[in-house]
Amino acid sequence: MRRALLACLLAATATAAQGQNVQNAQDAWRLERIAVPARVSTVETVGDEVRIQTGAKWYRLHRDGDKVTLAAMQPPRRPPLPNGALHDGRIATGSRDVARAWLAQPTRRYDHGVLGDAIEAGALMIETAEGKRHAVTLGNDAVFEDLAPRIADLDGDGRDEVIVVKSYLARGSALAVIAARDGRYAIAAETPPLGHSHRWLDPAGIADFTGDGKREIALVRQPHVVGSLELWSWQGKTMRKLAVMPDAANHIIGTRAIHMSAVADFDGDGTADLALPSLDRSRLRIVSFAPQAREIASVKLPAKAATNFGLLKDAPAIVVGLSDGSLAIARRAR
Numbered sequence: 001m002r003r004a005l006l007a008c009l010l011a012a013t014a015t016a017a018q019g020q021n022v023q024n025a026q027d028a029w030r031l032e033r034i035a036v037p038a039r040v041s042t043v044e045t046v047g048d049e050v051r052i053q054t055g056a057k058w059y060r061l062h063r064d065g066d067k068v069t070l071a072a073m074q075p076p077r078r079p080p081l082p083n084g085a086l087h088d089g090r091i092a093t094g095s096r097d098v099a100r101a102w103l104a105q106p107t108r109r110y111d112h113g114v115l116g117d118a119i120e121a122g123a124l125m126i127e128t129a130e131g132k133r134h135a136v137t138l139g140n141d142a143v144f145e146d147l148a149p150r151i152a153d154l155d156g157d158g159r160d161e162v163i164v165v166k167s168y169l170a171r172g173s174a175l176a177v178i179a180a181r182d183g184r185y186a187i188a189a190e191t192p193p194l195g196h197s198h199r200w201l202d203p204a205g206i207a208d209f210t211g212d213g214k215r216e217i218a219l220v221r222q223p224h225v226v227g228s229l230e231l232w233s234w235q236g237k238t239m240r241k242l243a244v245m246p247d248a249a250n251h252i253i254g255t256r257a258i259h260m261s262a263v264a265d266f267d268g269d270g271t272a273d274l275a276l277p278s279l280d281r282s283r284l285r286i287v288s289f290a291p292q293a294r295e296i297a298s299v300k301l302p303a304k305a306a307t308n309f310g311l312l313k314d315a316p317a318i319v320v321g322l323s324d325g326s327l328a329i330a331r332r333a334r
Helices: 002-027
Strands: 029-034 040-046 049-054 057-064 067-073 098-107 120-128 133-137 142-144 150-152 161-168 172-181 184-190 201-207 216-221 228-235 238-245 262-264 273-277 283-288 294-300 305-312 317-322 327-332
Touching: 029 067, 029 294, 040 317, 049 067, 049 305, 049 317, 057 305, 098 161, 120 161, 133 184, 150 201, 161 184, 161 201, 172 201, 184 228, 184 238, 201 262, 201 273, 262 305, 273 305
Parallel strands: 040 305
Antiparallel strands: 029 327, 040 049, 049 057, 057 067, 098 120, 120 133, 120 142, 142 161, 150 161, 161 172, 172 184, 201 216, 216 228, 228 238, 262 273, 273 283, 283 294, 305 317, 317 327
């Protein structure tokens, strides 16, 4: 009886301590608004710079100690797209064996329009560091339903993989990993498609989220209606689901804002974490997958998240435009 009582007391103490730690993590974050001259329409992170568009003008975030303000800048110049590229796509750049990758062969064979129009890509182009170009072309049963591929060394072998959303016309979206094999690039593995047409997923981040030395892929399944945050690892010819969490979003249907998330070590434990909105976009959620999937902070927003996230990496701090046109920054309290 005494042992059972002691075990209950120890369990209750551990639960209370865990609850206190969670509350402390929540209280460690604060949200502020940054003064803007007009309604915020775009937030983006390029390298270490966060750029903001308000009205027709562009600004970079300027940090002076604890104060964050806007500094005017010239409108950013986008690199020209190669011939045949998706008209609203972006070029992804790499620093290892893959120099560039982009979506190509625009097609109307899939009428979903989740990204604002019904034009998707029928092929992915990869340009190596040696200047050679490779095409990964899909059959008539699928498209690449994305705006830009992602380049990352997933398995730590020093060679890049390319990650992109592949959507089957009849079975919905899957996450595809494209790798070099025997001198050519091809789809090495993909997650199971979501099961029905017009069901989409959006990658949220690629990092070593588990602390095992390899990069995993976080994605949100159906970020508009389901909001299931999933963590996947690439294991050769297969994809393995490592964790699932509910109540997440990283896109607004019909828009090209597909980067409503940020990756950084937000709690200072040496392992990458993920920030993204709740499914209703009313809260900023910061989650960790190490040692298990859990929320480490939740910050209520004064209006719904409405833009891609910006990341001030030295803080780290998260910048987001809100549905009322304002700009907010969330960071740990000192």
